[in-house]
Amino acid sequence: MRAGLRGRCAPLRSAPRAPFADRGSRCHAPLRGSRLRPLPMEGTNMAIYHLNARGCSPSTGAGAVRKAAYQSGQALVEERSGRLCDYARKERVTAQGLALPAAAPPIDRGSLWNEAERVWAEAGGGKALVAKRFEFALPVELDERGRLACVRDFCALFPSKACDWAIHDDGRGGNPHAHVLVSALDLGAEGFVPRTKAQKGQSWYLVQNDGGERIAVPATGWAAAKAAGWQKVYNFTDGKRRTMKQAKAEGLGTKDRVSKSPVKMHRTEGRSAREVEKEQLVEVRAAWASIANRHLAAHAAATGAAVRPIDHRSNKDRGLDEQPTVHEGGAGLIGHADRVKLNKEIRERNARLRVLRSELQNEGAALEQLQQEIADLERKRRTAEHSWQSRPRKGERQRKAALAKRRRAAMATAAAATAARHRATAAVADQTDTRAELIAQLDEQIAALDLKIRTLQGGNSAAMLSGPLREAAALGVERRKLADERARLAGEDPAPRRPEPPQAERERRGPKH
Secondary structure (H helix, E strand, O other): OOOOOOEEEEEOOOOOOOOOOOOOOOOOOOOOOOOOOOOOOOOOOOOOOOEEEEEEOHHHOOOHHHHHHHHHOOOEEEOOOOEEEEEOOHHHEEEEEEEOOOOOOOOOHHHHHHHHHHHHHHOOOOOOOOEEEEEEEOOOOOOHHHHHHHHHHHHOOOOOOOEEEEEEOOOOOOOOEEEEEEEOOEEEOOEEEOOOHHHHOOOEEEEEOOOOOEEEEEHHHHHHHHHOOOEEEEEEOOOOEEEHHHHHHOOOOHHHEOOOOOOEEOOOOOOEHHHHHHHHHHHHHHHHHHHHHHHHHHHHHHHOOOOOOOOOOOOOOOOOOOOOOOOOOOHHHOOOHHHHHHHHHHHHHHHHHHHHHHHHHHHHHHHHHHHHHHHHHHHHHHHHHHHHHOOOOOOHHHHHHHHHHHHHHHHHHHHHHHHHHHHHHHHHHHHHHHHHHHHHHHHHHHHHHHHHHHHHHOOOOHHHHOHHHHHHHHHHHHHHHHHHHHHHHOOOOOOOOOOOOOOOOOOOOOOOO
């Protein structure tokens, strides 16, 4: 159990399973004794966007009963193993409850998730999910009632599912966030509704022929596709997809594959399962941003306070060329000050880069203005020469006077053009100096990241094989971004970036805050 999240999950002498629909009722009220917390002082905090989703499956140790016990602060019996799950730090739970479909019978939390795990086991268990876990930050501008309304609106996104929600805080109003456990199956009047065979569909494989054409074929049609010359496609460690025939031609083997399993498509739509899950997650993230912004706007209208809406999109999708910060949660309050320090460094670096980019943009605008002035002076000079060449023929004396006047005007124009060119040259030099300073800043940041990555990768203990290596991988991604920006400023082609294979979720004994 992670430090600060101590609890116990002890076996009971007996744990009989109760019927599904004869326990308790819905609980939508806050915990007894919970109090409305005062809002932080204006200007000290503001709403930020944070939402993540994880699967919940007993096969990975992330049972639904255990997760429900942790997030609700209640002691629950896991009937599947006969254990009592009781976790510490219950004071962080400020409100909790169940949001059930209208047709669902009254039921308590323990019976709900024990029934969900029983249905999961009867369906064969395996890697199938019992529920999905959502964790998201709540706006600090809102009071407890406003945050509760936000959570209930979020649960309304899943009208046919059972939603188990809880609101946590650090005790000082600085880290309000919600946990929502959403059942994988629909909940009806007779309990959870198992998926039919037609709803489950069947596995689809991505296959390719010798002509390079790729299609998705169902598992039942693989034998016929193989006889017709189609081959399964695999993910390789260099980020590319190949058939084994192509891999052998390039000198690659089975050890160069990400997994021995071929690329599988969505069960019913013939698309990549990862692509479908990503689209669904983006929809949920966008829906939560809309809910939070609606309540923030209502708060602003009622109080006259200025609030800034949140955005679920990444910096890249918003066109922001800045390094994203990492999620702190309660890290600064439980001793993990490295995340807080890292975010401070990232913010300072982004501020410096914004200043340099602003200077570069201003100098570019000044250079463009000088070039326009030079073009105008050159146009005036040509006009003066043309006027002189097309002058009327009069007396010699008048001609010489006019010639002298034209020459003086031409000389003045040429002098002004020369001065403008000198200013343009100086502006180019200033722009070059600013670009060099920006490249030097990026070189220093890349060197610092290299040193930190080598330090994190230097350990060989079991403890060094988890958190530091993941942090080293994240720092490696950031280093590649900085190297790409430096190459762009230096006029070089950025190095090709190899996409990283998706990593399976590691077993955790408590959600991360």
